[in-house]
Every structure is written in structure tokens, then in C-alpha cells.
Amino acid sequence: MIEYTLSILVHLALVLLLSPLVTGFNRTFKARVQTRRGPGLFQPYRDLYKLLRKGMVIPETASWIFTATPFILFVTTLLASLLIPSVTAQAPLSLFGGVLAVVYLLALGRFFLALGGLDTGSSFGGLGSSREMTISAIAEPALMLAVFTVAIGAGSTNLSIVAQAGLSQSWRFLAPSQMLAFAALFIVLIAETGRIPVDNPATHLELTMIHEAMILEYSGPYLALIEWAAAIKQLVLMTILVNVFFPFGLSPDWSPVPVLISLGLFLFKLLLLSIIVALVEVTNAKMRLFRVPELLAIGFVLGALALVSTFLFQG
Amino acid sequence: MTQSAVHIFDQIRDLCGVALDRWHEANEAEVRADAALSDVRRMVASLIENGCRLASVFAEDRTAVTEDFLIYYVFDHPDDERFLVVRTVVPSHMPAFPSVAAEVPAVNWQEREIQDWFGLVADGHPNPRRVALHDNWPDVHPLRKDFPSDTVLPPFEGEQHVYRPTLGEGVFQIPVGPVHAGIIEPGHFNFAVAGEPILYLQLRMFYTHKGIEKRFEQLPVNRAVYLAESVSGDSSFSHGTAFCQAIERAAGIEIPVRAKRMRTVLLELERLYNHVGDIGAIVNDVGFGVANAHAMRLREYLLAVNEELTGSRLLRGIVCPGGLRHDWNDQQTQRCRESLRGFEQDFADMMQIIDSSDSTRDRLEHTGILHPEKARDLGVVGVGGRASGVDRDLRRDHPYAAYDEVLFTVPVYQEGDVLRRLRVRVDEIGQSLGIIRQILTVLEPGLHLIAVPPLPPDCVALGAVEGWRGEILHWIRTGAHGRLDRCKIKDPSLSNWPALVEAVQGNIVPDFPVINKSFNLSYSGTDR
Numbered sequence: 001m002i003e004y005t006l007s008i009l010v011h012l013a014l015v016l017l018l019s020p021l022v023t024g025f026n027r028t029f030k031a032r033v034q035t036r037r038g039p040g041l042f043q044p045y046r047d048l049y050k051l052l053r054k055g056m057v058i059p060e061t062a063s064w065i066f067t068a069t070p071f072i073l074f075v076t077t078l079l080a081s082l083l084i085p086s087v088t089a090q091a092p093l094s095l096f097g098g099v100l101a102v103v104y105l106l107a108l109g110r111f112f113l114a115l116g117g118l119d120t121g122s123s124f125g126g127l128g129s130s131r132e133m134t135i136s137a138i139a140e141p142a143l144m145l146a147v148f149t150v151a152i153g154a155g156s157t158n159l160s161i162v163a164q165a166g167l168s169q170s171w172r173f174l175a176p177s178q179m180l181a182f183a184a185l186f187i188v189l190i191a192e193t194g195r196i197p198v199d200n201p202a203t204h205l206e207l208t209m210i211h212e213a214m215i216l217e218y219s220g221p222y223l224a225l226i227e228w229a230a231a232i233k234q235l236v237l238m239t240i241l242v243n244v245f246f247p248f249g250l251s252p253d254w255s256p257v258p259v260l261i262s263l264g265l266f267l268f269k270l271l272l273l274s275i276i277v278a279l280v281e282v283t284n285a286k287m288r289l290f291r292v293p294e295l296l297a298i299g300f301v302l303g304a305l306a307l308v309s310t311f312l313f314q315g
Numbered sequence: 316m317t318q319s320a321v322h323i324f325d326q327i328r329d330l331c332g333v334a335l336d337r338w339h340e341a342n343e344a345e346v347r348a349d350a351a352l353s354d355v356r357r358m359v360a361s362l363i364e365n366g367c368r369l370a371s372v373f374a375e376d377r378t379a380v381t382e383d384f385l386i387y388y389v390f391d392h393p394d395d396e397r398f399l400v401v402r403t404v405v406p407s408h409m410p411a412f413p414s415v416a417a418e419v420p421a422v423n424w425q426e427r428e429i430q431d432w433f434g435l436v437a438d439g440h441p442n443p444r445r446v447a448l449h450d451n452w453p454d455v456h457p458l459r460k461d462f463p464s465d466t467v468l469p470p471f472e473g474e475q476h477v478y479r480p481t482l483g484e485g486v487f488q489i490p491v492g493p494v495h496a497g498i499i500e501p502g503h504f505n506f507a508v509a510g511e512p513i514l515y516l517q518l519r520m521f522y523t524h525k526g527i528e529k530r531f532e533q534l535p536v537n538r539a540v541y542l543a544e545s546v547s548g549d550s551s552f553s554h555g556t557a558f559c560q561a562i563e564r565a566a567g568i569e570i571p572v573r574a575k576r577m578r579t580v581l582l583e584l585e586r587l588y589n590h591v592g593d594i595g596a597i598v599n600d601v602g603f604g605v606a607n608a609h610a611m612r613l614r615e616y617l618l619a620v621n622e623e624l625t626g627s628r629l630l631r632g633i634v635c636p637g638g639l640r641h642d643w644n645d646q647q648t649q650r651c652r653e654s655l656r657g658f659e660q661d662f663a664d665m666m667q668i669i670d671s672s673d674s675t676r677d678r679l680e681h682t683g684i685l686h687p688e689k690a691r692d693l694g695v696v697g698v699g700g701r702a703s704g705v706d707r708d709l710r711r712d713h714p715y716a717a718y719d720e721v722l723f724t725v726p727v728y729q730e731g732d733v734l735r736r737l738r739v740r741v742d743e744i745g746q747s748l749g750i751i752r753q754i755l756t757v758l759e760p761g762l763h764l765i766a767v768p769p770l771p772p773d774c775v776a777l778g779a780v781e782g783w784r785g786e787i788l789h790w791i792r793t794g795a796h797g798r799l800d801r802c803k804i805k806d807p808s809l810s811n812w813p814a815l816v817e818a819v820q821g822n823i824v825p826d827f828p829v830i831n832k833s834f835n836l837s838y839s840g841t842d843r
Contacts, residue, residue, distance in 0.1 A: 286602030
């Protein structure tokens with residue numbers, strides 16, 4: 001029991017502390033590619049610290065939804081992270097649900113975020129919410145199809161079992177279905193984390209925003225919670241990508257040496273994935289908004305093909 | 316030069332069927348004439364029919380001298396190097412003039428400015444609401460001579476501007492500004508949208524109205540140059556030069572050849588640094604940050620060239636009536652030439668990055684199309700006009716400074732989308748580099764400044780410069796004691812804002828910023 005509680009705590013600490021670093025790395029790396037110096041690796045931590053100490057301006061038109069949204073978003077995202085194996089093959093809360101729970105926890109957070117955008121009655125919030133829902137309506141099914149593909153291979157939708165199954169057959173990721181599913185999930189990652197070419201996290205142009213438009217009215221600690229949740233969500237999706245498809249090195253239990261090796265490998269895999277995401281961002285312009293569903297449709301088709309090819313190449 | 320050019324205005328005068336009295340060539344750049352107030356509509360119609368363009372309309376208060384107001388119509392024609400300035404008299408007991416905005420939409424705002432500032436009614440204007448003075452101003456006319464400039468107006472609670480209502484199933488409005496998220500100037504944009512597509516856009520400018528034209532009337536000429544430079548900060552040198560040209564014409568002096576050539580170099584350097592910045596800003600608005608980072612680096616590089624030549628990165632405080640305040644030596648010329656050679660190479664590399672990005676092209680092509688006929692009707696000038704088939708460039712059509720000794724082409728595209736406005740800038744950068752190179756080769760030692768004799772009162776003159784954004788006009792009348800009696804400034808932005816409204820129609824909301832950036836209009840220059 002103590003060990004169990006400890007694993008949850010360690011996991012929580014890892015997710016909370018690591019997620020801003022991933023965001024920081026992405027920004028710094030992009031800045032370097034653009035021949036800029038950038039704000040530094042640890043800027044997101046400083047931003048969170050700053051926001052948590054600030055006062056808040058809450059619109060007079062806002063209802064309880066506006067207040068509840070940051071907490072719901074933060075908690076659901078954090079819960080989702082506990083369902084995914086990160087340094088050990090056993091996710092801390094894996095008994096409570098599998099990949100469906102992850103998808104729906106994230107969807108619940110997003111649902112409230114969209115409501116929070118609408119709640120203040122500002123036209124930008126509405127704009128952002130409507131765009132976010134348009135995108136997620138296609139991104140979510142693509143995500144489901146991709147993880148189902150992997151789940152069928154493992155015989156379970158529980159991500160711990162999927163990862164353990166992956167450990168026993170380490171070259172599985174070369175199977176066509178796995179590669180297609182990985183590609184689908186990568187597109188979902190780009191869309192769900194608001195990266196170029198789908199959304200531009202660095203823009204100040206309120207008319208072009210998606211995620212940022214929804215949270216324009218938030219400030220202070222609430223904004224910190226939302227920003228932190230966004231960073232955690234990014235880490236969650238990246239962890240699914242690296243640990244479900246490339247689970248090698250995952251420690252089966254909490255014995256120190258394998259865990260340290262596993263942690264090192266995990267960070268290395270995240271680093272590679274971050275670099276790929278950043279390179280996609282700097283080499284592309286943002287898509288016209290009406291083209292985004294086309295990109296996500298590609299993700300959806302890839303996911304569907306992955307699922308079909310699981311059965312085609314089963315023998 | 317002037318002898319060989321076709322004097323098409325003289326032919327048109329006989330064709331136009333309206334009595335244009337006191338027709339005379341005031342100087343090599345200007346033909347002046349008088350028309351009766353009742354003839355104005357016919358005069359404008361027939362001149363436009365004969366291929367002229369109405370560049371500006373403005374008024375002047377002469378009630379102190381002759382009990383009346385004067386309204387000036389400035390025309391130009393592609394086959395004549397001079398401007399035609401037609402003057403008409405509006406008696407002060409009947410303060411109204413016939414509006415031509417219905418036939419010439421280009422002067423819509425300018426006629427309304429006359430209404431706001433002079434209290435002269437534009438008879439028959441299709442939309443006679445206030446434009447320059449916002450609705451919370453009381454009924455005053457600040458450019459009249461009997462309005463003291465230190466007047467403190469009482470706070471006013473009254474009717475506010477009424478926007479066209481946004482009606483329809485699923486149609487809603489997005490009000491943006493006047494305070495914006497970036498470090499830009501204030502302006503209100505009221506979008507009516509059906510989902511993402513924009514049905515129409517309503518603009519409201521003049522939030523930064525500073526009364527610059529009124530201020531000119533109190534300053535001695537030498538200090539007024541600084542004011543001219545600050546009309547629009549990114550066009551300091553162009554505005555300053557246009558003003559100085561007007562002063563020099565009024566004084567009847569010719570500035571030294573070296574000064575003309577130096578001005579040409581600096582005008583082109585101003586164009587270069589702004590165009591490079593704009594190219595970066597346009598691609599940045601579609602999220603292509605790498606190219607923007609290079610553009611900002613190159614812009615900085617050019618600002619250093621400006622500083623090397625003039626000591627001012629933004630070319631301020633350099634131009635003055637009679638030439639330029641400071642000379643530069645051959646060493647500086649040499650360094651400038653070398654720097655620009657390096658710039659040319661780096662710029663080509665940057666354009667290769669932009670041109671090889673399909674996703675960028677996809678965003679820019681067919682976005683924010685301004686059709687050539689609309690551009691013509693609205694009198695769109697400068698970059699925005701040339702991307703939509705308006706083949707006008709003052710440097711070629713009304714040569715000033717040393718533009719008559721250099722060879723260059725004027726890029727014109729017909730498609731009128733964001734990509735073409737970008738391409739016009741890219742092509743113009745190439746031409747500007749060519750112009751500077753040609754000038755630096757022939758730049759000989761000589762005087763960079765001559766003294767301007769004290770100006771007699773009541774001299775009028777027009778100065779025209781093709782700024783990087785487009786046509787800049789300064790019209791002055793000298794007053795007593797070496798001061799100005801009136802200075803009219805026509806910034807290119809004033810002509811181009813209405814074009815933005817046309818260009819965004821049917822586009823989607825997230826494409827608005829890049830369309831806006833592709834015009835990159837000045838709020839300060841519009842509002843004055």
C-alpha cells in the first residue's frame with residue numbers, strides 16, 4: 001500500500017515538474033533554430049510562479065463555470081497522466097481505467113475549457129471555443145482509432161498492459177499498423193497541443209488564435225492552472241506516443257537501477273519527439289483554418305488504415 | 316526634361332468643356348487653374364473621363380483675407396509630369412460645396428474631413444457622417460482660423476457613432492480595438508461574420524488625431540520640418556522630403572545636385588528597411604517565424620546602414636529645406652555600398668527560404684484579393700495599388716530628387732492578393748538597390764545644402780514623394796513672418812484603408828491579420 005501511494009506521488013511529482021520543461025525546451029529549441037537566443041529553458045516555471053502570485057481579474061459576466069473550469073481542467077488532465085506508464089511499465093492508476101478513460105478525461109477538460117471560453121460572453125472566447133470544438137471533433141476519433149490499433153495487438157485497452165505487451169515484442173513498432181497508428185497519433189499531438197501548423201502558441205493576433213482565444217479572459221492563478229494543464233496534456237500525449245509505441249527500457253517495477261535507466265531513456269525519447277515537433281513547427285507556416293480539418297482527416301484515415309491493417313497483417 | 320514631355324493637361328483643358336480660368340504653369344511640377352463652384356462636378360467628371368486621377372481634395376480658410384474658403388482639387392495624369400491643381404471658391408455665407416464622392420469614391424473620406432474641419436457641407440455626399448472628428452466632439456471646426464488652437468473643449472455626452480447593424484441568422488459581430496494586443500496604434504474594426512467568413516468590415520479611424528495640420532500654422536518653417544517627419548514615424552524621411560520640396564518650390568530654389576542624389580539614396584533606404592520589415596511581418600502572421608527572424612535581422616542591418624550615413628537609424632532630423640543637414644564622405648559611401656552588397660546576398664537567401672515554403676505560399680495566394688477595378692475606383696496608391704494593377708509611381712510619373720537620372724522599373728501585378736503585395740515589395744527592393752547603386756556611382760562632391768531665402772507670404776506649392784507605402788502629398792501656403800498659413804498632408808494610408816474593407820470581404824476571420832499586414836497602413840498618418 002505504501003509503495004503504491006509512493007508510486008502515485010513520485011509519478012505526480014514527475015508530471016508536474018517535467019511538463020513545463022517540455023514546453024520550455026520546445027520554445028528554446030525553436031528560438032535557436034530561428035537564430036534567436038530565446039527566453040531560456042526554465043521560463044515556463046518562472047511564468048507559473050509569477051502567475052500564481054498575481055491577482056485575478058474576473059469578468060462580471062462570468063458564472064461559476066468560469067471559476068470551476070481551471071480546476072476541472074487541471075484535475076482531469078493530471079488524472080489522465082496517472083493512467084499512462086511513464087517510467088515503470090505499470091501506470092499508477094491503471095486499475096481505474098485504460099485508454100478510453102484517458103481520452104474522456106481529456107475531453108471533459110476540453111469541454112469545460114470551451115464552456116469557460118463561452119461563459120464570459122466575449123466574442124473572442126466564443127471564436128476560440130467554436131474552433132477548438134471543430135478541431136477536436138475530428139482529432140478525438142483519430143486518437144481513438146490509433147490507440148485501438150495498439151490495444152488490439154495487446155488484447156487490452158489498459159495502457160500498462162499495452163506497454164508490457166510491447167516490452168515482450170520489442171520490434172512490434174515496425175509493423176505497418178503500428179507505424180500508421182503512430183503517424184495518426186502524431187498528427188493528433190500537433191493538433192491537440194496547439195502547435196503550428198494547426199495553432200500558433202506564440203501569436204499575439206487574437207483573431208487567429210484557437211487555444212489562446214478561449215483563455216483570453218483568464219489571469220493570475222487560474223491562468224497558471226490552465227497553462228500548467230496544457231503543459232501536462234502535452235506531456236500526456238507525448239508519453240503515449242513514446243511509451244506505447246517504443247516501450248523499451250521501461251522498468252517492470254520500482255527497483256532503483258532499472259527505474260533510473262528507464263527515466264533516462266524516457267527523457268531521451270521525449271527529447272527526440274520534442275525536436276521533431278519543433279522542427280515541424282519551424283519549417284511550416286500555419287495552415288489556413290479551413291485546411292486544418294483536412295489535416296486531421298488525414299490523421300483519421302491513417303488511424304482507420306492502421307486498424308484495418310491490424311487484421312490484414314495479423315497472420 | 317520638361318520640354319520633351321507631353322503636356323497632356325494643355326490638351327485636356329480644351330477638351331473638358333468647363334471654363335478653367337487663370338490657367339498657368341506655376342512651376343515645373345504644377346499647373347494651376349480656377350473653376351467656378353457650380354462647374355466642379357462637370358470638371359471632375361470630364362477630367363477623369365480624360366484619364367486623370369483625382370489625387371486629393373482639401374480646403375483652406377481664407378475668410379480673414381477674402382471672406383471665403385478655397386477648395387483645391389489635385390489631379391495627375393500618367394502622361395504628364397506635372398500636377399494639375401484646380402481651385403474653387405466657396406463663399407463663407409454659403410458654406411457648401413458639391414460632393415463628387417458618389418462618382419469618385421477615392422475622395423469619400425477627404426470630403427468628409429473638409430466637412431469636419433472647416434464646416435463646409437459636402438452637398439450630395441452619399442455618407443456625410445463624421446469621419447475625422449469623432450461623435451463626442453462638439454460642433455466645432457478646428458481648422459478654421461477663428462478656432463484658437465489652445466481651445467479646451469468641454470466634456471461632451473452625445474450621440475455615438477452608429478455602426479451598420481449586424482443582422483441575420485447566425486450572423487454576429489466581432490468588435491476589435493481600438494486597443495489592440497500588439498504594440499500597434501489604435502483603430503476600431505467591427506466585423507460582421509457568419510461563422511468564420513467575414514460578411515463586411517466597418518472601420519473607425521482618427522483615434523490618434525493630433526491636429527498636426529493646425530499645429531503647422533504656428534511653427535516657423537525650419538521647425539515645421541520636424542513636425543512633418545513625425546506625421547508617420549516609419550515614413551519620416553519621405554514626409555520630411557515632401558514638405559521640404561514644397562518649401563523649396565514656394566521659395567523658387569533648386570537644391571544642389573549632390574543634395575538631390577543624397578535624398579534619393581535615403582528615400583530608397585527608407586523603402587528598403589520598411590519593405591524588409593513588412594515581408595517578415597507578413598510571413599510571421601502566417602506563423603513562419605524563421606523567415607521573420609531573418610527579416611528582422613536584415614532590417615536591423617539596414618538600420619545600421621542608415622546610422623552609418625546619417626547618424627539616425629530611422630533617418631530623422633536629416634532633411635531640411637535647401638538640402639540635407641549633414642554631408643557624408645566617400646568612406647561612408649564606400650561602406651554603404653559594401654553593406655548593401657552583403658544585404659543583397661542575405662536577402663536573396665531569405666527569399667529562398669520563403670519561396671521554398673509551400674505552406675506559406677498556400678496561405679498568401681488568393682488571400683485578401685483587391686480587384687483592380689475596385690483599386691482604381693478607390694484611388695488606392697502605392698504597394699497596395701501596384702499589386703492590383705494600378706500602375707502609378709510618383710518616382711517615375713513625377714520625377715523629383717534625382718529619380719530622373721536613374722533607371723528602374725515599377726513592378727505591377729494584376730491579381731491583388733497578399734502574395735502579390737509581398738512580391739511588389741520584393742521586386743521594389745531589387746529596384747531600390749539598383750537605384751542606390753546607380754546614384755552612389757555618380758555621387759560627386761559638392762554642396763549638400765543651400766540657404767533658403769526668407770519666404771514671402773502667400774506662396775503656395777505642392778510637394779510629392781512616393782514614400783515606401785505610397786503617394787505622400789504636402790501642400791503649403793506661406794504666411795507672414797516666415798511661418799506657414801496652411802499645410803495639408805495627404806498620407807497614402809488615407810486612400811488605402813477603404814481598400815482593406817474590400818479586400819477582406821469573403822475571407823475568413825483568422826486571415827484578417829495577414830491581409831491587414833500586407834497593406835500595413837499607418838494610423839498616425841491617416842489621423843494626423
